[in-house]
Amino acid sequence: LRCGYNQLTDLDLSNCDALTYLDCKSNQLSFLNVSNNKELTTIRLGDMPTLFGVCVWIMPFPPEGVNVNTIGSPNFYYTDECAYFFVRIPDTDFLNALIEKGVDIDGDSLISYAEAASIVTLDVSNNGISDLTGIRAFINLDTLICSNNSLSSLDLAKNRILKYLDCSGCGLQNLDISNNKALKELFIEGMPALHEVCVWITPFPPDGVEVHTYDSPIVIFTTECFLGEFLYVPDTAFLRALIEEGVDIVGDSLISYAEAASIVTLDVSNNGISDLTGIRA
Numbered sequence: 001l002r003c004g005y006n007q008l009t010d011l012d013l014s015n016c017d018a019l020t021y022l023d024c025k026s027n028q029l030s031f032l033n034v035s036n037n038k039e040l041t042t043i044r045l046g047d048m049p050t051l052f053g054v055c056v057w058i059m060p061f062p063p064e065g066v067n068v069n070t071i072g073s074p075n076f077y078y079t080d081e082c083a084y085f086f087v088r089i090p091d092t093d094f095l096n097a098l099i100e101k102g103v104d105i106d107g108d109s110l111i112s113y114a115e116a117a118s119i120v121t122l123d124v125s126n127n128g129i130s131d132l133t134g135i136r137a138f139i140n141l142d143t144l145i146c147s148n149n150s151l152s153s154l155d156l157a158k159n160r161i162l163k164y165l166d167c168s169g170c171g172l173q174n175l176d177i178s179n180n181k182a183l184k185e186l187f188i189e190g191m192p193a194l195h196e197v198c199v200w201i202t203p204f205p206p207d208g209v210e211v212h213t214y215d216s217p218i219v220i221f222t223t224e225c226f227l228g229e230f231l232y233v234p235d236t237a238f239l240r241a242l243i244e245e246g247v248d249i250v251g252d253s254l255i256s257y258a259e260a261a262s263i264v265t266l267d268v269s270n271n272g273i274s275d276l277t278g279i280r281a
Helices: 092-100 113-117 236-244 257-261
Strands: 021-023 031-033 042-046 053-055 067-068 075-081 122-123 143-145 164-167 175-178 186-189 196-198 211-213 218-220
Touching: none
Parallel strands: 021 042, 031 053, 042 067, 053 075, 122 143, 143 164, 164 186, 175 196, 186 211, 196 218
Antiparallel strands: none
């Protein structure tokens, strides 16, 4: 992956565990987590004076066989103790709701990974939230209530022990709960736009799972989650770069999950990209 010379402030590589080459130099990252990227042999982190923390899979770092270039990035350090880095939460309404709920334990108006991981039950309903980015850091959530917000997407892939989910009254068209196999109760009521819910088994719900779909008339449950589904790529510069690189195989100006999964090498450097959301696919 080459994504250098952009304006990235965040880079989520947690699902890219086959990555062997990473060049993200000359961005605006403050934190980079490569702890899941144990196949990396080359890492380019140069020209990033904003970079202060790199979370890695082993210390000391780099181990033998891993080449790292950090020229022009004088302020960073490596660590395998990643819990004290801060969660990126771009939606101020979501951040304010978390602070009001007492998630910000030390009162610094930021949410650390340690603080997020300490939360078991979270209710952020009725807060005007449009983006729940950051929820993936709440890895110990048992209960999530995010109903009656303005959400258009919801990524729960990392909330694997979630038992109770209520996202009723949101604007979702699709919902993926295929990784949430501990779910016991799901509320998706009052969602007329919700069409497809990706699940881990069909028929759904299985025994022991309650689902509430009142006033959500077109919902279907499927395990074929990526057929006809497209990546959420909000940064138009990133989308254009993907199209120019030939990732859009069928030529519809959209990137499907199947198209993304076919890519082994990707160079989107020098494209003015500020958000690489979608790279996890």
